[in-house]
Amino acid sequence: MTYETLNVTIDGKLATVTLNRPDVRNAFNDTTISEITLAFDALAKQDGVRAIVLAANGPAFCAGGDLNWMKKMAGYTHAENNADAMLLAEMLRTIYQCPQPVVAKVHGDCYAGGMGLVAACDIVIAADVANFCLSEVKLGLIPATISPYVIKAMGEQASRRYFLTAERFGAAEAHRIGFVHELATPDTIDAKTAELVKALLGNSPNAVREAKTLVRDVAGRPVDDALLADTALRIANIRASEQGREGVQSFLEKRKPSWL
Known part of the structure; x- marks a missing residue:
């Protein structure tokens, strides 16, 4: 399948889903949400695929929601907003319930809904230069749809702080609170990811x-x-x-x- 906002490759037993909107820091819109759902649903049905890496092109991992998409949502009715939010919720659940292990390779900044994408994965490796932010309250919003996954990933106490303050925090803090499993440098993150994938593929x-x-x-x-x-x-x-x-x-x- 050809995607507009993603690159999806399969190399032997490993599939890689790469966010590919670097010009907007991989912010997602309705097309991205639909394509991620389709990609993970398709990969889940491929028995030959035994692990999936979620990665991104460009300097940032994911900046959250695309501004043009959010502008369009501002004119939605309540029913339209609810339907749109359910599509995002289904995308996250598709990643979370994917039968294969999913490894997030966070090489750069990861904000708002991008943190939801990462939290829905099973294992998270981040570059030590990456920053994280749950910025929704700055816009008068709340991180509702991503909250089940983010709270599971970083715990209730850390969520209380970062949901409310919208502070930006670094990779070391993300690692300390449990949101990130392992840190790497920008030069070693590919090797660390490959090492982890090798371990996954060695198991039943x-x-x-x-x-x-x-x-x-x-x-x-x-x-x-x-x-x-x-x-x-x-x-x-x-x-x-x-x-x-x-x-x-x-x-x-x-x-x-x-x-x-």
């Missing part, structure tokens, strides 16, 4: 998918009888799976598993 693809689902389903649940039964059933199922049996057998036989 079925187990990686199930582990991603496990985190999503278990987080925040009370440790009760229902959770014990659920987790016991999950490990029983995967032990009996083809890749589960192959993984244990290959370890005992000191050989590489079949997925390698």
